[in-house]
Amino acid sequence: NAGVMQNPRHLVRRRGQEARLRCSPMKGHSHVYWYRQLPEEGLKFMVYLQKENIIDESGMPKERFSAEFPKEGPSILRIQQVVRGDSAAYFCASSPSTGGVSQETQYFGPGTRLLVL
Amino acid sequence: AQTVTQSQPEMSVQEAETVTLSCTYDTSESDYYLFWYKQPPSRQMILVIRQEAYKQQNATENRFSVNFQKAAKSFSLKISDSQLGDAAMYFCAYRSARTSGSRLTFGEGTQLTVNP
Numbered sequence: 107n108a109g110v111m112q113n114p115r116h117l118v119r120r121r122g123q124e125a126r127l128r129c130s131p132m133k134g135h136s137h138v139y140w141y142r143q144l145p146e147e148g149l150k151f152m153v154y155l156q157k158e159n160i161i162d163e164s165g166m167p168k169e170r171f172s173a174e175f176p177k178e179g180p181s182i183l184r185i186q187q188v189v190r191g192d193s194a195a196y197f198c199a200s201s202p203s204t205g206g207v208s209q210e211t212q213y214f215g216p217g218t219r220l221l222v223l
Numbered sequence: 224a225q226t227v228t229q230s231q232p233e234m235s236v237q238e239a240e241t242v243t244l245s246c247t248y249d250t251s252e253s254d255y256y257l258f259w260y261k262q263p264p265s266r267q268m269i270l271v272i273r274q275e276a277y278k279q280q281n282a283t284e285n286r287f288s289v290n291f292q293k294a295a296k297s298f299s300l301k302i303s304d305s306q307l308g309d310a311a312m313y314f315c316a317y318r319s320a321r322t323s324g325s326r327l328t329f330g331e332g333t334q335l336t337v338n339p
Contacts, residue, residue: 139326148314149268151326162326195266199327210256210275210318212327214268 108133110200110215111180118221119188127183127218131200138181139212140166140173143195155181188222195219225250227317229330236305237338243290244300244333246315254320257291257298258327263311271313274298276320302335310337 111130119125131138136157141149151165155175166173170188175181185192199212226249236242248257259271274282274291281289286306290299302309312332319325 141327141329148329148331149327151328154326165326197268199268210320211258211270211273212318213270214260216265216267219266 110135110198110213112198112215112218114218115216116219116221118223120223121189122187125185125188125192125220125222127185127196127198127220129181129183129198129200129215131181131198132202132213135200135202135213137201137203138175139199139201140181140183141197141199143197143217145194149197152183185220188220190222193220193222225252225255225317225319225328227315227328227330229313229315229333231333232331233334233336235336235338236302238307239304241301241303242305242335244302244313244315244335246298246300246330248296248298248315248317250296250317250319252319252321256318256320257289258316258318259287259289259298259300260314260316260329261309261311262314262332263308268314272300305337307337307339310335 138155140152143149153166153173154162170186172184195217197217198215201212228247255276257274261269261271272284272287286303288301314332315330316327
């Protein structure tokens with residue numbers, strides 16, 4: 107059973123470019139979370155999605171950041187017009203559900219390291 | 224809002240010995256989950272152990288066990304018979320049970336070094 111997949115593992119962008127980070131949850135998981143880890147810090151919640159729905163985006167910056175989890179395909183975290191402060195590791199996690207209710211344990215992908223030059 | 228505090232930025236232990244990592248949290252809720260995650264140099268986040276707040280019995284997973292003190296809002300991790308592969312950053316995390324799909328709130332981490 108494959109774990110949570112993220113790609114790319116490393117991404118380099120110049121200021122002003124767009125970054126697209128992809129996450130495929132574990133098989134059977136329909137709940138996806140995105141977290142950001144700045145250098146030397148813990149992980150901070152950004153957004154929680156279910157298929158075709160954003161459930162909680164209270165941790166996401168209001169501008170330049172967006173996320174989606176379409177009916178088919180991976181979840182996408184999109185950062186427009188990147189700035190140096192966006193350099194971080196971005197982790198995706200997924201959780202299983204029973205009857206549509208998310209279970210408590212989240213399983214993490216390997217992360218995408220974004221470097222903005 | 225819930226907060227998680229790890230007061231030990233760094234800890235070290237000799238191989239085969241025991242070490243305890245501290246974690247405290249602040250919440251007004253009575254039902255929640257607590258987790259310890261390990262982040263080795265590969266930066267992958269690996270679940271080590273979890274505890275349900277409604278359970279009085281402390282969770283155990285092989286060499287890893289917790290000391291959960293609900294009244295004190297304390298959740299420490301004990302690693303017995305430490306191995307070189309245990310060297311990593313360890314994060315304590317909190318999740319509310321009140322709503323489905325609640326976020327994880329992480330502490331700032333404790334960097335564990337295992338000395339041969």
